[in-house]
Amino acid sequence: MANVLDLRRRIRSVKNTRQITKAMKMVSAAKLRRAQERAMAARPYAKMITSVLTSLTGRVDLYDDASGNLKNPLFVTRPEKRVLLVVISGDKGFAGAFNSNILKTAFQFIGGNPDKEIDVEAVGRKARDLMRRRYPVAEYVEKIDEQGTTRPVRERKAAVEVTGDHPGMLLKLETSRVHDLAESIISRYVHEEIDAVYVVYNEFKSVISQRLVVERLLPLIDLSAPQITGATEQTSEERERAAEAALSAGIELEAADTAEADEEAKKFGTSNVDYIYDQPAEELFAGLLPFVFSVLYHAMTESVAAEHAARMTAMDSATNNASDMIDSLTLHMNRVRQAAITKEIIEIVSGAAAL
Numbered sequence: 001m002a003n004v005l006d007l008r009r010r011i012r013s014v015k016n017t018r019q020i021t022k023a024m025k026m027v028s029a030a031k032l033r034r035a036q037e038r039a040m041a042a043r044p045y046a047k048m049i050t051s052v053l054t055s056l057t058g059r060v061d062l063y064d065d066a067s068g069n070l071k072n073p074l075f076v077t078r079p080e081k082r083v084l085l086v087v088i089s090g091d092k093g094f095a096g097a098f099n100s101n102i103l104k105t106a107f108q109f110i111g112g113n114p115d116k117e118i119d120v121e122a123v124g125r126k127a128r129d130l131m132r133r134r135y136p137v138a139e140y141v142e143k144i145d146e147q148g149t150t151r152p153v154r155e156r157k158a159a160v161e162v163t164g165d166h167p168g169m170l171l172k173l174e175t176s177r178v179h180d181l182a183e184s185i186i187s188r189y190v191h192e193e194i195d196a197v198y199v200v201y202n203e204f205k206s207v208i209s210q211r212l213v214v215e216r217l218l219p220l221i222d223l224s225a226p227q228i229t230g231a232t233e234q235t236s237e238e239r240e241r242a243a244e245a246a247l248s249a250g251i252e253l254e255a256a257d258t259a260e261a262d263e264e265a266k267k268f269g270t271s272n273v274d275y276i277y278d279q280p281a282e283e284l285f286a287g288l289l290p291f292v293f294s295v296l297y298h299a300m301t302e303s304v305a306a307e308h309a310a311r312m313t314a315m316d317s318a319t320n321n322a323s324d325m326i327d328s329l330t331l332h333m334n335r336v337r338q339a340a341i342t343k344e345i346i347e348i349v350s351g352a353a354a355l
Contacts, residue, residue: 035308042298046294079195080116089125201303204302210306241316242313
Protein backbone atom coordinates (compact mmCIF):
# COMPACT_ATOMS: atom_id res chain seq x y z
CA MET A 1 0.00 0.00 0.00
CA ALA A 2 1.43 3.40 -1.02
CA ASN A 3 2.18 5.87 1.72
CA VAL A 4 1.27 9.56 1.77
CA LEU A 5 4.64 10.66 0.39
CA ASP A 6 4.37 8.36 -2.64
CA LEU A 7 0.83 9.54 -3.35
CA ARG A 8 1.92 13.19 -3.17
CA ARG A 9 4.66 12.52 -5.69
CA ARG A 10 2.17 10.76 -7.96
CA ILE A 11 -0.27 13.67 -7.72
CA ARG A 12 2.50 16.16 -8.49
CA SER A 13 3.52 14.11 -11.55
CA VAL A 14 -0.05 13.92 -12.87
CA LYS A 15 -0.48 17.68 -12.34
CA ASN A 16 2.62 18.32 -14.45
CA THR A 17 1.24 16.03 -17.14
CA ARG A 18 -2.09 17.85 -17.05
CA GLN A 19 -0.33 21.16 -17.47
CA ILE A 20 1.47 19.85 -20.58
CA THR A 21 -1.68 18.37 -22.16
CA LYS A 22 -3.61 21.57 -21.48
CA ALA A 23 -0.90 23.63 -23.17
CA MET A 24 -0.85 21.25 -26.15
CA LYS A 25 -4.63 21.58 -26.42
CA MET A 26 -4.44 25.37 -26.59
CA VAL A 27 -1.62 25.21 -29.17
CA SER A 28 -3.67 22.83 -31.33
CA ALA A 29 -6.70 25.09 -30.97
CA ALA A 30 -4.69 28.09 -32.20
CA LYS A 31 -3.26 26.10 -35.12
CA LEU A 32 -6.74 24.74 -35.90
CA ARG A 33 -8.08 28.26 -36.40
CA ARG A 34 -5.34 29.05 -38.92
CA ALA A 35 -5.66 25.67 -40.66
CA GLN A 36 -9.43 26.08 -40.84
CA GLU A 37 -9.03 29.52 -42.43
CA ARG A 38 -6.58 28.08 -44.97
CA ALA A 39 -8.94 25.22 -45.82
CA MET A 40 -11.84 27.63 -46.24
CA ALA A 41 -9.72 29.90 -48.43
CA ALA A 42 -8.72 26.97 -50.68
CA ARG A 43 -12.30 25.80 -51.28
CA PRO A 44 -13.42 28.65 -53.59
CA TYR A 45 -10.32 28.08 -55.76
CA ALA A 46 -11.04 24.37 -56.03
CA LYS A 47 -14.70 25.03 -56.79
CA MET A 48 -13.90 27.57 -59.50
CA ILE A 49 -11.22 25.37 -61.11
CA THR A 50 -13.72 22.51 -61.21
CA SER A 51 -16.37 24.79 -62.68
CA VAL A 52 -14.02 26.15 -65.36
CA LEU A 53 -12.95 22.66 -66.46
CA THR A 54 -16.55 21.42 -66.36
CA SER A 55 -17.47 24.31 -68.64
CA LEU A 56 -14.54 23.47 -70.91
CA THR A 57 -15.48 19.79 -71.26
CA GLY A 58 -19.06 20.77 -72.03
CA ARG A 59 -18.13 23.21 -74.81
CA VAL A 60 -15.08 21.60 -76.42
CA ASP A 61 -15.11 18.27 -78.19
CA LEU A 62 -13.24 15.69 -76.13
CA TYR A 63 -12.57 13.39 -79.08
CA ASP A 64 -10.46 13.91 -82.17
CA ASP A 65 -12.64 13.73 -85.27
CA ALA A 66 -9.90 12.13 -87.38
CA SER A 67 -8.70 9.39 -85.04
CA GLY A 68 -11.62 9.14 -82.62
CA ASN A 69 -9.22 9.18 -79.66
CA LEU A 70 -9.51 11.38 -76.60
CA LYS A 71 -7.62 14.65 -76.91
CA ASN A 72 -6.22 14.41 -73.38
CA PRO A 73 -4.75 11.21 -71.90
CA LEU A 74 -6.07 12.04 -68.42
CA PHE A 75 -9.58 11.18 -69.65
CA VAL A 76 -8.47 7.77 -70.92
CA THR A 77 -9.90 4.92 -68.84
CA ARG A 78 -7.89 1.71 -68.70
CA PRO A 79 -8.35 -1.54 -66.75
CA GLU A 80 -6.99 -0.88 -63.26
CA LYS A 81 -4.01 -3.23 -63.11
CA ARG A 82 -1.52 -0.72 -61.64
CA VAL A 83 -2.89 1.69 -59.05
CA LEU A 84 -1.24 4.61 -57.24
CA LEU A 85 -2.47 5.23 -53.70
CA VAL A 86 -1.67 8.60 -52.10
CA VAL A 87 -1.98 8.30 -48.31
CA ILE A 88 -2.17 11.65 -46.48
CA SER A 89 -1.46 11.27 -42.75
CA GLY A 90 0.06 13.45 -40.05
CA ASP A 91 3.68 14.07 -39.14
CA LYS A 92 3.16 13.98 -35.36
CA GLY A 93 1.35 11.86 -32.82
CA PHE A 94 -0.84 12.69 -29.81
CA ALA A 95 -3.83 13.02 -32.15
CA GLY A 96 -5.93 10.13 -30.90
CA ALA A 97 -6.96 7.68 -33.60
CA PHE A 98 -6.39 10.18 -36.44
CA ASN A 99 -3.35 8.52 -38.02
CA SER A 100 -4.37 4.95 -37.22
CA ASN A 101 -7.78 5.42 -38.88
CA ILE A 102 -6.20 6.79 -42.06
CA LEU A 103 -3.69 3.95 -42.23
CA LYS A 104 -6.39 1.38 -41.49
CA THR A 105 -8.44 2.76 -44.40
CA ALA A 106 -5.38 2.55 -46.66
CA PHE A 107 -4.72 -1.06 -45.65
CA GLN A 108 -8.37 -1.92 -46.28
CA PHE A 109 -8.06 -0.48 -49.78
CA ILE A 110 -4.89 -2.48 -50.41
CA GLY A 111 -6.41 -5.64 -48.97
CA GLY A 112 -9.55 -5.16 -51.06
CA ASN A 113 -7.52 -5.15 -54.29
CA PRO A 114 -5.32 -8.25 -54.06
CA ASP A 115 -5.20 -8.71 -57.85
CA LYS A 116 -3.68 -5.26 -58.54
CA GLU A 117 -0.18 -3.85 -58.36
CA ILE A 118 -0.31 -0.90 -55.95
CA ASP A 119 2.21 1.90 -55.58
CA VAL A 120 2.07 3.95 -52.38
CA GLU A 121 2.94 7.64 -52.08
CA ALA A 122 3.08 8.45 -48.36
CA VAL A 123 2.49 12.07 -47.36
CA GLY A 124 3.32 12.55 -43.68
CA ARG A 125 5.83 10.93 -41.39
CA LYS A 126 3.37 8.49 -39.78
CA ALA A 127 2.31 7.00 -43.12
CA ARG A 128 5.93 6.92 -44.32
CA ASP A 129 7.20 5.01 -41.28
CA LEU A 130 4.48 2.37 -41.24
CA MET A 131 4.36 1.85 -45.00
CA ARG A 132 8.13 1.41 -45.15
CA ARG A 133 7.98 -1.15 -42.34
CA ARG A 134 5.23 -3.16 -44.01
CA TYR A 135 6.05 -2.87 -47.72
CA PRO A 136 9.34 -2.76 -49.67
CA VAL A 137 10.63 0.41 -51.31
CA ALA A 138 10.66 0.49 -55.10
CA GLU A 139 14.10 0.01 -56.67
CA TYR A 140 15.36 1.44 -59.94
CA VAL A 141 18.27 0.15 -62.04
CA GLU A 142 20.17 2.16 -64.66
CA LYS A 143 19.74 0.58 -68.10
CA ILE A 144 20.59 1.59 -71.65
CA ASP A 145 17.68 1.78 -74.09
CA GLU A 146 17.70 1.28 -77.88
CA GLN A 147 18.80 4.88 -78.49
CA GLY A 148 21.81 4.41 -76.20
CA THR A 149 20.40 6.62 -73.47
CA THR A 150 20.87 5.59 -69.86
CA ARG A 151 17.67 5.85 -67.86
CA PRO A 152 16.38 4.35 -64.62
CA VAL A 153 14.16 1.30 -65.03
CA ARG A 154 12.02 0.02 -62.20
CA GLU A 155 12.29 -3.58 -61.09
CA ARG A 156 9.13 -4.57 -59.25
CA LYS A 157 9.67 -7.22 -56.59
CA ALA A 158 6.32 -7.12 -54.76
CA ALA A 159 2.67 -6.42 -55.51
CA VAL A 160 2.68 -3.42 -53.14
CA GLU A 161 5.67 -1.07 -53.05
CA VAL A 162 6.41 2.38 -51.67
CA THR A 163 7.42 4.59 -54.59
CA GLY A 164 7.78 7.88 -52.70
CA ASP A 165 7.40 9.59 -49.35
CA HIS A 166 7.00 13.20 -48.33
CA PRO A 167 7.70 13.66 -44.59
CA GLY A 168 7.27 17.16 -43.22
CA MET A 169 5.19 18.25 -46.19
CA LEU A 170 2.19 19.12 -44.04
CA LEU A 171 4.17 20.91 -41.32
CA LYS A 172 4.69 23.79 -43.74
CA LEU A 173 2.36 23.25 -46.66
CA GLU A 174 3.92 24.82 -49.75
CA THR A 175 2.17 24.99 -53.11
CA SER A 176 5.43 24.27 -54.95
CA ARG A 177 5.82 20.84 -53.37
CA VAL A 178 2.18 19.95 -54.04
CA HIS A 179 2.65 21.15 -57.63
CA ASP A 180 5.68 18.89 -58.07
CA LEU A 181 3.74 15.91 -56.72
CA ALA A 182 0.84 16.64 -59.09
CA GLU A 183 3.24 16.85 -62.06
CA SER A 184 4.83 13.54 -61.09
CA ILE A 185 1.44 11.82 -60.82
CA ILE A 186 0.26 13.17 -64.19
CA SER A 187 3.52 12.13 -65.87
CA ARG A 188 3.23 8.59 -64.55
CA TYR A 189 -0.38 8.35 -65.69
CA VAL A 190 0.31 9.75 -69.15
CA HIS A 191 3.21 7.31 -69.66
CA GLU A 192 0.88 4.46 -68.58
CA GLU A 193 3.00 3.55 -65.56
CA ILE A 194 -0.24 3.59 -63.55
CA ASP A 195 -3.88 3.08 -64.55
CA ALA A 196 -5.64 4.92 -61.71
CA VAL A 197 -4.88 7.24 -58.79
CA TYR A 198 -6.67 7.23 -55.44
CA VAL A 199 -6.22 9.57 -52.48
CA VAL A 200 -6.90 8.63 -48.83
CA TYR A 201 -7.36 11.59 -46.49
CA ASN A 202 -9.48 13.00 -43.69
CA GLU A 203 -12.05 15.45 -45.03
CA PHE A 204 -12.66 18.39 -42.71
CA LYS A 205 -16.06 20.06 -42.90
CA SER A 206 -16.12 21.50 -39.39
CA VAL A 207 -14.84 20.64 -35.92
CA ILE A 208 -17.74 18.24 -35.38
CA SER A 209 -18.07 17.00 -38.97
CA GLN A 210 -15.22 14.99 -40.48
CA ARG A 211 -14.96 11.80 -42.48
CA LEU A 212 -12.34 9.48 -43.90
CA VAL A 213 -12.46 9.58 -47.69
CA VAL A 214 -11.07 7.46 -50.52
CA GLU A 215 -11.29 9.63 -53.64
CA ARG A 216 -10.39 8.66 -57.20
CA LEU A 217 -8.20 11.38 -58.71
CA LEU A 218 -7.42 9.83 -62.13
CA PRO A 219 -8.76 9.07 -64.67
CA LEU A 220 -10.94 12.15 -65.03
CA ILE A 221 -14.50 10.90 -65.45
CA ASP A 222 -16.83 13.53 -64.04
CA LEU A 223 -15.22 16.84 -63.16
CA SER A 224 -18.41 18.29 -61.68
CA ALA A 225 -18.34 16.07 -58.57
CA PRO A 226 -15.61 14.31 -56.53
CA GLN A 227 -15.22 10.62 -57.32
CA ILE A 228 -15.68 9.29 -53.77
CA THR A 229 -15.28 5.52 -53.71
CA GLY A 230 -15.39 5.10 -49.93
CA ALA A 231 -16.18 7.22 -46.88
CA THR A 232 -16.35 6.64 -43.11
CA GLU A 233 -18.29 9.10 -40.98
CA GLN A 234 -17.61 10.03 -37.36
CA THR A 235 -19.65 8.40 -34.64
CA SER A 236 -22.03 10.45 -32.50
CA GLU A 237 -19.74 9.99 -29.46
CA GLU A 238 -16.75 11.35 -31.39
CA ARG A 239 -18.76 14.36 -32.49
CA GLU A 240 -19.93 15.10 -28.95
CA ARG A 241 -16.39 14.82 -27.64
CA ALA A 242 -15.07 17.12 -30.36
CA ALA A 243 -17.84 19.63 -29.62
CA GLU A 244 -16.94 19.71 -25.92
CA ALA A 245 -13.26 20.25 -26.70
CA ALA A 246 -14.05 23.00 -29.21
CA LEU A 247 -16.38 24.85 -26.85
CA SER A 248 -13.82 24.74 -24.05
CA ALA A 249 -11.21 26.18 -26.44
CA GLY A 250 -13.52 28.89 -27.76
CA ILE A 251 -13.77 27.55 -31.32
CA GLU A 252 -16.95 27.77 -33.40
CA LEU A 253 -18.55 24.41 -34.04
CA GLU A 254 -19.90 25.17 -37.50
CA ALA A 255 -17.75 26.31 -40.40
CA ALA A 256 -18.44 29.47 -42.32
CA ASP A 257 -21.32 29.25 -44.77
CA THR A 258 -19.93 29.08 -48.33
CA ALA A 259 -23.14 27.97 -50.05
CA GLU A 260 -23.55 31.28 -51.88
CA ALA A 261 -19.99 31.22 -53.23
CA ASP A 262 -20.41 27.59 -54.30
CA GLU A 263 -23.58 28.42 -56.20
CA GLU A 264 -21.82 31.27 -58.00
CA ALA A 265 -18.98 28.94 -58.98
CA LYS A 266 -21.45 26.37 -60.35
CA LYS A 267 -23.20 29.00 -62.47
CA PHE A 268 -19.97 29.59 -64.38
CA GLY A 269 -19.89 26.06 -65.71
CA THR A 270 -23.63 25.68 -66.32
CA SER A 271 -24.54 29.11 -67.71
CA ASN A 272 -25.81 29.20 -71.31
CA VAL A 273 -23.03 31.43 -72.59
CA ASP A 274 -21.07 30.65 -75.73
CA TYR A 275 -17.43 31.16 -74.79
CA ILE A 276 -14.87 31.66 -77.52
CA TYR A 277 -11.51 29.96 -76.93
CA ASP A 278 -8.46 31.20 -78.82
CA GLN A 279 -6.38 28.11 -78.12
CA PRO A 280 -7.12 24.71 -79.66
CA ALA A 281 -8.68 22.03 -77.51
CA GLU A 282 -5.39 20.15 -77.13
CA GLU A 283 -3.72 23.16 -75.52
CA LEU A 284 -6.70 23.82 -73.27
CA PHE A 285 -6.82 20.26 -72.02
CA ALA A 286 -3.05 20.30 -71.54
CA GLY A 287 -3.70 22.75 -68.72
CA LEU A 288 -5.52 20.21 -66.56
CA LEU A 289 -2.64 20.20 -64.10
CA PRO A 290 -4.37 22.88 -61.93
CA PHE A 291 -7.28 20.49 -61.38
CA VAL A 292 -5.06 17.67 -60.10
CA PHE A 293 -3.10 20.20 -58.05
CA SER A 294 -6.30 21.67 -56.56
CA VAL A 295 -7.59 18.24 -55.50
CA LEU A 296 -4.29 17.35 -53.82
CA TYR A 297 -3.91 20.76 -52.18
CA HIS A 298 -7.53 20.66 -51.00
CA ALA A 299 -7.04 17.18 -49.53
CA MET A 300 -3.88 18.28 -47.69
CA THR A 301 -5.38 21.46 -46.24
CA GLU A 302 -8.41 19.48 -45.08
CA SER A 303 -6.15 16.84 -43.53
CA VAL A 304 -4.07 19.44 -41.65
CA ALA A 305 -7.21 21.01 -40.15
CA ALA A 306 -8.61 17.59 -39.24
CA GLU A 307 -5.32 16.61 -37.57
CA HIS A 308 -5.29 19.71 -35.34
CA ALA A 309 -8.95 19.11 -34.45
CA ALA A 310 -8.17 15.50 -33.52
CA ARG A 311 -5.14 16.53 -31.45
CA MET A 312 -7.15 19.23 -29.65
CA THR A 313 -9.85 16.67 -28.80
CA ALA A 314 -7.28 14.08 -27.67
CA MET A 315 -5.44 16.56 -25.44
CA ASP A 316 -8.73 17.76 -23.97
CA SER A 317 -9.61 14.17 -23.08
CA ALA A 318 -6.14 13.66 -21.60
CA THR A 319 -6.52 16.82 -19.49
CA ASN A 320 -9.91 15.71 -18.19
CA ASN A 321 -8.59 12.23 -17.43
CA ALA A 322 -5.65 13.74 -15.54
CA SER A 323 -8.05 15.87 -13.46
CA ASP A 324 -10.13 12.80 -12.62
CA MET A 325 -6.98 10.89 -11.68
CA ILE A 326 -5.83 13.77 -9.42
CA ASP A 327 -9.20 13.79 -7.66
CA SER A 328 -9.06 10.03 -7.18
CA LEU A 329 -5.47 10.07 -5.90
CA THR A 330 -6.23 13.00 -3.56
CA LEU A 331 -9.19 11.12 -2.08
CA HIS A 332 -7.07 8.01 -1.67
CA MET A 333 -4.25 10.04 -0.06
CA ASN A 334 -6.68 11.61 2.42
CA ARG A 335 -7.98 8.18 3.37
CA VAL A 336 -4.45 6.83 3.87
CA ARG A 337 -3.48 9.86 5.95
CA GLN A 338 -6.64 9.59 8.03
CA ALA A 339 -6.00 5.90 8.60
CA ALA A 340 -2.44 6.68 9.74
CA ILE A 341 -3.68 9.39 12.13
CA THR A 342 -6.35 7.08 13.54
CA LYS A 343 -3.80 4.34 14.04
CA GLU A 344 -1.45 6.69 15.94
CA ILE A 345 -4.30 7.91 18.16
CA ILE A 346 -5.30 4.33 18.96
CA GLU A 347 -1.70 3.47 19.81
CA ILE A 348 -1.38 6.51 22.13
CA VAL A 349 -4.69 5.80 23.87
CA SER A 350 -3.84 2.09 24.25
CA GLY A 351 -0.45 3.00 25.73
CA ALA A 352 -2.00 5.47 28.17
CA ALA A 353 -4.60 2.91 29.22
CA ALA A 354 -1.93 0.31 29.81
CA LEU A 355 -0.18 2.65 32.26
